[in-house]
Amino acid sequence: MKKFILTTVMFFMGIIMVMAAGAAEIKFEKTTHDFGSFSENSPKVTCTFKFTNVGDGPLVIHQAIATCGCTVPQYPKEPIKPGESGEITVTYNGAGKFPGRFQKTITLRTNGKSEITRLIIKGDMMPAAADAK
Incomplete structure (x- = not known):
């Protein structure tokens, strides 16, 4: 019986400690980035998503x-x-891909209040032949 009581007390103390630590919360300036149009000759594009931990953990x-x-x-x-x-830096490499519109999703798993956050990149890779004109 003493072991049961001790285990129960330890369990509740652990829960209280976790709750006291606070929860993290991620907040992005933006969650979508549009690269616009870019050439198939330069198919690699990069963007940055800036965030802040607005939680208390x-x-x-x-x-x-x-x-x-x-x-x-x-x-x-x-x-x-x-x-x-x-x-978070995201690089899209369209080398070997068909030109045209694209949209890609990056899924983040965190310990924040919202465990899942999705970031979206999109753009339009123009065919190399269009550059020659």
Whole structure:
């Protein structure tokens, strides 16, 4: 019986400690970036999404997954303290892809209040022949 009571007390103390630590919350300046038109001759384009941890606990980005291998996100691996900012850099490489409009989604998994956040990049890669005119 003593073990049961001790275990129960430890369990509730753990819950209280987690709640006292506060929750992180990620806030982006923008969640969509439009590259506009760019040439197939220069198919690699990059943008940056800036964010701030507006919560009261450290923010950890666990994963950043793109819908396609042509899109590569880079994100901070260390925790972002409350009030601090960070950046996620996304590179789209259209080499070997068909020209035209595209839209790609980057899904972030964090320890924030909203565990999942989606970022969107889009643009229009113009055919190389259009550049020659």
